[in-house]
Amino acid sequence: MARHSRSTPTRAFEELVSENVDSLYRTALRLVGGRSADAEDLLQDTVLRAFEHFSQLRHQDAGRSWLFAILVRTNLNRIRSATRRAEQFHADLSDREFEQALAAWRANATPEEFLDRKELAESVIKTLDDLHPELRAAVVLTDVEGFSQREAARMLDIPEGTLASRVFRARRELRQALSESSRGLRAREGT
């Protein structure tokens, strides 16, 4: 992570945004289900909020994760505002439930054996876009943007165990969707 110019806070802020604008836009795009206009709106809202609070960022090495934290929280706040908490995310697993779900996992034939690269990517993107926003944010931050689960948990303001169970559930849904895609493909080939 580059250190940013200390000449003026504004300059440093613009450098920080400039370095991260692509990954922020990409993440925004995934968080809003691929709608580019919404992604731009979310990105702009995020960056303006970050600009307003930039003076509070004392450790500039943490600038990237700070921007992503604002992005995911802004998105979740928008969703919660829209639903007015009517659909709170009550489904987080306790440690015991998480262990039961992990133990119930059965090995499967990997979808790569049945889907080509393009089909796999399309299925993954579609499943990501269909995930619950809380699961989607967890998996996009960790699997796509490469943040550690500790960093992602902090960004989403949830315990690490909760983050782990959300990533697991996202992957479980993903596998389910990929299995259905490959079954569908095999059925078509069989007819």
Added chain:
Amino acid sequence: MTAECGRSRRLLWPDNGPRSATPEVIEAQEHVEGCASCAEFFEEMRQLSADVRSSVPQTVAPFEVRDRLFKAISRARTETASRFRPNAALFVTATSAVILLLIFGIRSFSRDNPPESRSLIPVLAEEHARALGEAGIKSSDAKEISRWLNGRLSFATHVPVFSEASLRGARVLEVEKRRGVLIEYALGKVLISYFIVADGPAAGAASTPSLEVTVWDGYRVVTWAEPGLLHAFVGNVSESKLRLLARKCIEQAGSTMAAFSELEPVSDWTPVN
């Protein structure tokens, strides 16, 4: 497949980074070494993670998006700068206003409504939008919530009870390096958050609080101050309902004033290793 598999998989969950070699972690590692099913599980997790990473296109922000974004930053910068560079006429007007306010005893108003309180409003609105979460208590019993809060805060807290709103729970929070509490109520189907946040030293005599109403992110926010504490009701209901709750709250709290002591500041946003 056993319960041991589930426990080991949770303890050795991939990507959690370095973990302490506690006896239970060592036990889990020994289990996984001898369990083909767990080995397959971890391999499949790695493969799914790789599938996700490789499937998401490495999109770059289009030029027009970048252009509009940096123009927006530029506008924000200009607006910020203009707020701090008043012209001469504005300066004279502002100076006169300050003198007049001083003459009419605004000092008392300022003590009860410190300007920092305003900066908390966006944070409070954001906190309002979040769920109660694991760090709190879910209960409709004011006494139970009071007991739970006892020891978690460095100021005395009164949990108000309203005939028109039902108590749902509470959680402790950090707002801009200040410790506070959010007490949640349901007014019909609408949720209302009542915040009490440590806000500066408790010195100063208490006077009748004055209510201030703001709208932020679609939520109405009613705030008032007492020495050492900021109070706020946040919710998507009418101003009159929020004011009513605030007035009842003030009446119930009576002369409860802050027994406030200095708090440890929360750590700044630092990189996570």
